[in-house]
Amino acid sequence: MENTIFTRRSIRRFLGKPVESEKLDRILKAGMQAPSAHNGQPWEFLVITEQNIKDAVSKMSPWAGMVAKAPVTIIVLGNIDTPNVRWIQQDLSACTQNILLQIAEEGLGGCWMGFYPDEERVKKCSEYFNLPKNIIPFSLIALGYSDDENRYVDRSNISKIHFNKY
Numbered sequence: 001m002e003n004t005i006f007t008r009r010s011i012r013r014f015l016g017k018p019v020e021s022e023k024l025d026r027i028l029k030a031g032m033q034a035p036s037a038h039n040g041q042p043w044e045f046l047v048i049t050e051q052n053i054k055d056a057v058s059k060m061s062p063w064a065g066m067v068a069k070a071p072v073t074i075i076v077l078g079n080i081d082t083p084n085v086r087w088i089q090q091d092l093s094a095c096t097q098n099i100l101l102q103i104a105e106e107g108l109g110g111c112w113m114g115f116y117p118d119e120e121r122v123k124k125c126s127e128y129f130n131l132p133k134n135i136i137p138f139s140l141i142a143l144g145y146s147d148d149e150n151r152y153v154d155r156s157n158i159s160k161i162h163f164n165k166y
């Protein structure tokens with residue numbers, strides 16, 4: 001149980017050390033490598049590194065305080081002008097999870113914060129960044145170096161698995 005899928009954890013405390021641009025590049029590419037319905041790839045990204053913007057974003061949700069102290073926060077955006085829009089939440093979740101896994105793979109820590117479908121969070125973010133009407137802020141991922149560890153916890157639960165009948 002040592003690969004990244006098993007050891008990835010939500011990391012919410014970060015060191016000041018900056019994230020190398022090559023790592024950030026691979027993390028964003030991992031997001032774009034996700035599966036999506038009819039290969040629609042409805043994602044876009046806002047990458048936040050400036051302190052005044054981090055401070056503003058950290059206040060958009062009661063659970064996003066860590067953004068102010070993370071070296072980087074990625075906002076996963078969804079473009080609803082896609083023919084397969086009814087699958088967009090699944091597409092963007094796959095994208096967000098790919099990003100989280102690559103963060104751990106790079107020896108960094110990260111945490112997923114939910115935005116969509118919380119109307120208040122979506123509204124605050126859309127207004128602050130003046131997003132076009134067809135772009136929704138879906139999720140936030142704070143990331144950076146941390147002294148908190150990605151480590152395995154056993155969540156396997158046989159009672160959740162149903163073979164052939166429920």
Ligand SMILES: Cc1cc2nc3c(=O)[nH]c(=O)nc-3n(C[C@H](O)[C@H](O)[C@H](O)COP(=O)(O)O)c2cc1C
Pocket residue numbers: 008009010011012061063064111112113114
């Ligand atoms: C859709 C979603 C929304 C989440 N929102 C938040 C959040 O707003 N703030 C936060 O600190 N963690 C958030 N998390 C992280 C979960 O709390 C975390 O994944 C869960 O407790 C399991 O812990 P682990 O990620 O360390 O395995 C979110 C996770 C998901 C999938």
